[in-house]
Amino acid sequence: MAILIVDDEPVNTLVLEQLLHQHDYETVSVSSGEEALDLLIAPQAASLYDLVLLDVEMPGISGIETCKRIRQMADYEEMPVIMVSGRTDEKQIAEGLDAGASDYTTKPIKVTELLARIRSALRYKAAVDERKIYEARLQYDLDLAQKIQQSALTPPISNEEIDVRALYLPSKKLAGDMYAWFQVAPDRYGVIIFDVMGHGVSSALITMGIRSILPGLVGNVQYPVDVMTELNRQMTFLFSGDDMHSYFTAVYCYIDTTKRRIEYVNAGHPPVIVSSKEGNCRLETTGVPVGMFEEPNYESKEIDITTDMTLHMYTDGLMECYSKDIDDGIRWLEKDVGTYGLDYSRHVAEQLVPKIEIEDDLCLVTVKIT
Numbered sequence: 001m002a003i004l005i006v007d008d009e010p011v012n013t014l015v016l017e018q019l020l021h022q023h024d025y026e027t028v029s030v031s032s033g034e035e036a037l038d039l040l041i042a043p044q045a046a047s048l049y050d051l052v053l054l055d056v057e058m059p060g061i062s063g064i065e066t067c068k069r070i071r072q073m074a075d076y077e078e079m080p081v082i083m084v085s086g087r088t089d090e091k092q093i094a095e096g097l098d099a100g101a102s103d104y105t106t107k108p109i110k111v112t113e114l115l116a117r118i119r120s121a122l123r124y125k126a127a128v129d130e131r132k133i134y135e136a137r138l139q140y141d142l143d144l145a146q147k148i149q150q151s152a153l154t155p156p157i158s159n160e161e162i163d164v165r166a167l168y169l170p171s172k173k174l175a176g177d178m179y180a181w182f183q184v185a186p187d188r189y190g191v192i193i194f195d196v197m198g199h200g201v202s203s204a205l206i207t208m209g210i211r212s213i214l215p216g217l218v219g220n221v222q223y224p225v226d227v228m229t230e231l232n233r234q235m236t237f238l239f240s241g242d243d244m245h246s247y248f249t250a251v252y253c254y255i256d257t258t259k260r261r262i263e264y265v266n267a268g269h270p271p272v273i274v275s276s277k278e279g280n281c282r283l284e285t286t287g288v289p290v291g292m293f294e295e296p297n298y299e300s301k302e303i304d305i306t307t308d309m310t311l312h313m314y315t316d317g318l319m320e321c322y323s324k325d326i327d328d329g330i331r332w333l334e335k336d337v338g339t340y341g342l343d344y345s346r347h348v349a350e351q352l353v354p355k356i357e358i359e360d361d362l363c364l365v366t367v368k369i370t
Contacts, residue, residue: 002026002048003118006036006066007055007084012107016053019111025118032058033066037073046075050125051118056085056096064099071100078128080121084109142173142201149204152211154180161257162189162369167345169317169353169362176203176248177315177363178211182218187258190218190227193365194250194290195269195315206246209238224252224265228290228298235291247291251283251313257369260305265298270319271330273312273337274303280334283311311367312337312344317360321352342368 003020007013008031017027028049030036036052039045052070056063063083070076083096086107093104102124103117156165164181176196183189194210196203213234221227228250235247249269255262266272268289271282287298312333319329340347345364353362 001050002028004036004039004049004052005029006031006033006052006058006063008032008058009055012055012084015109019109019114020118023115033061033063033069036066037061037069040070040073040076046079049079051121052079052081054081054083054101056083056087056092064095067096067099067101078125080125082117082121145201145204146170146173149174149208152178152208154182157181157183157189160370161187162255162367164189164191164365164367165345166366167349167362167364169349171317171359171361172200174201174204175361175363176200176207177317177361178207179313179363179365180211180214180218181365181367182215184219184222187256188222189255189257190222190252191255191311191313191365191367192218192227192250192252193269193313193315193363194248195361195363196248197246197289199361203246206248210234210248222254224254224263224300225298227252228265228267228287229296232290232293232296232298236294245291247289249289253283253311253313253367255305255367255369257305261302262305262311263300263302265300267296267298268292270314270316270326273314273330273334274309275312275337275341276306276309278306280338282330305369307370309369310342311365311369313365313367315361315363317362318348318364320360321348321356321362342366 003025005013005016005027013029017029020027030039054063054067067081070081080102082103082105083101084105084107085092088106096104102121105114105117153168166179176199179193181189181191196206217227217230221230250267251269251272253262253264264283265287266283266285267287268285271284274281274283286301288296319326319333322332323329336347337344345366348364
């Protein structure tokens with residue numbers, strides 16, 4: 001790593017080189033802004049230099065213009081640049097700082113002052129480099145966590161009785177929304193969608209914890225009240241302290257295609273929109289969010305399955321695509337479900353979402369029962 005000296009005066013360059021070499025700094029010297037930019041634009045150049053000492057008054061591209069162009073180059077937004085000038089007027093100093101200079105010093109060089117400014121700039125550079133390494137590691141971990149979360153998404157089911165598929169759009173790398181479905185018997189299916197309070201890593205960790213226990217839970221318990229009660233027990237056990245309190249909303253539907261019945265519990269979640277030839281209806285809330293109370297006393301309800309019935313299960317991020325008002329959002333959602341039918345998820349992905357900035361995770365599960 002070296003200090004790049006940019007000065008058109010050979011004597012000034014020689015003085016700076018000797019001074020810096022005496023204090024164990026490596027240097028590379030060029031005589032113009034054009035040469036400096038050519039050096040910095042080369043592949044891997046950002047890893048070769050710690051600091052730029054840049055003369056202000058040079059023929060061709062001035063130091064101020066050179067500094068502006070350096071700041072426009074990738075990887076140099078935070079490179080320390082100390083501008084060196086024979087002039088001391090405040091206007092030129094302000095222009096240099098406005099151009100992106102980290103610091104400013106004047107000629108003739110004051111050795112003690114210059115070395116102090118260099119040490120300060122290099123400490124800043126070391127902190128920036130350390131932060132970038134940390135951010136790179138964090139990004140790697142987030143990317144890996146995202147792949148793990150994506151791998152937990154249940155693949156679609158499609159057979160003569162039922163078609164289950166989903167649209168999943170996290171607002172960030174990791175999401176607090178999740179869905180899952182299980183064929184618990186040849187003619188019975190359990191479908192759940194849930195939304196953990198909050199965003200980001202903390203909610204995603206809870207989401208993955210809940211997702212990991214669902215296969216065994218649904219396979220052994222099956223019925224909605226029992227599933228929700230056990231999930232609530234797990235949540236209150238894991239997050240019982242005031243500092244760790246968390247909860248999630250959820251809808252679990254237990255679908256029996258032989259008896260042509262759907263039993264469900266809605267734990268504080270947005271209502272499921274059920275569409276059929278008879279029109280639309282809603283599977284409204286039947287209990288409190290999971291983890292909010294130790295004894296929630298969930299209640300299940302049932303509806304009959306009619307020919308070509310479709311369930312639209314979603315998280316609140318979808319409603320917010322329409323309106324910040326919950327009731328208004330549901331009304332618009334219902335209208336579009338009626339308009340687009342089974343193409344509704346495509347409408348959301350291709351027409352609705354691209355027009356807005358997603359602020360919340362968005363999840364949509366469509367269950368069509370023949």
